[in-house]
Amino acid sequence: MTQKIDPSLNRRKLRLALRRAREDASLSQREAAEQIEWSQSKLIRVETGTVGVSVVDLRALLALYGVSDPEEVQALEQAARGSKGSSWWSGYHGILSPQFAQYLGYEGAASSLHTYHPIVVPGHLQTRAYAEALLGPRDLNRDTFQKVVNLRMERQQRMFGEAGQPACTFVLDESAVRRQIGGKQVLKEQLDHLLELGSRPQVSVRVLPFEAGAHYSTLGSFVLLSFPDDADLLYLEHAAGSMTGGEDMELLARYQECFEVITDLALDEPQSADLISRVQQDLGVR
Incomplete structure (x- = not known):
């Protein structure tokens, strides 16, 4: 049986990938947040891995950053679906x-x-x-x-x-x-x-x-x-x-x-x- 990945690890995967994609697109956090009509604090929380991200929000970010490779998008969408919920230490x-x-x-x-x-x-x-x-x-x-x-x-x-x-x-x-x-x-x-x-x-x-x-x-x-x-x-x-x-x-x-x-x-x-x-x-x- 495949071991379930802890949500914190999925949030970390998203944090690294989205920060790198934003930097490759030459956008500051403020500029990226403004273009998708988010608060800057929301983007910061995503990029620090303290919150998960919905698939809808993820797609908006990937479109903004010009990330279109199907395999990469699929992997990140899977991570987004697994980024919600409690980590093992939540109890x-x-x-x-x-x-x-x-x-x-x-x-x-x-x-x-x-x-x-x-x-x-x-x-x-x-x-x-x-x-x-x-x-x-x-x-x-x-x-x-x-x-x-x-x-x-x-x-x-x-x-x-x-x-x-x-x-x-x-x-x-x-x-x-x-x-x-x-x-x-x-x-x-x-x-x-x-x-x-x-x-x-x-x-x-x-x-x-x-x-x-x-x-x-x-x-x-x-x-x-x-x-x-x-x-x-x-x-x-x-x-x-x-x-x-x-x-x-x-x-x-x-x-x-x-x-x-x-x-x-x-x-x-x-x-x-x-x-x-x-x-x-x-x-x-x-």
């Missing part, structure tokens, strides 16, 4: 910031993901017990607590349990694999999970050892996403979260350089697995 709407919801759409389309976490195991890799222990001190109500945990588990399943997963490199600080979130048994199971995921062909788990000393990113975690058809994107993980791509190439380049430095300082995959196994043994639990 978690109450616990997601708009910024993070938008990020999840990008993450689902990425061809590669590179991330560094200095304090704890990242949500992409957490076991349910570890996630529950990590969230415990936040004093969330029961419903919110379960939704946050379930979101992490579903996100992980979609990233590692489905076809077309991105190539992932996770660099974890040694403190993240030693910190006993939830106690020794929970940490042991979490470390087992890291070893299992790290053994997969598309996943690299690296540990930045204590002896690496000071480095570029001791202050916080970040994610770098790459795409086959779009500019790279940086997501800084803090309370509000923030993303940047082509609009701030200098910041993006700094973090790309930062990740290269961190990766050079980190242990390779076999050495990282050995360190994780030693930490497990030191826990003294079966």
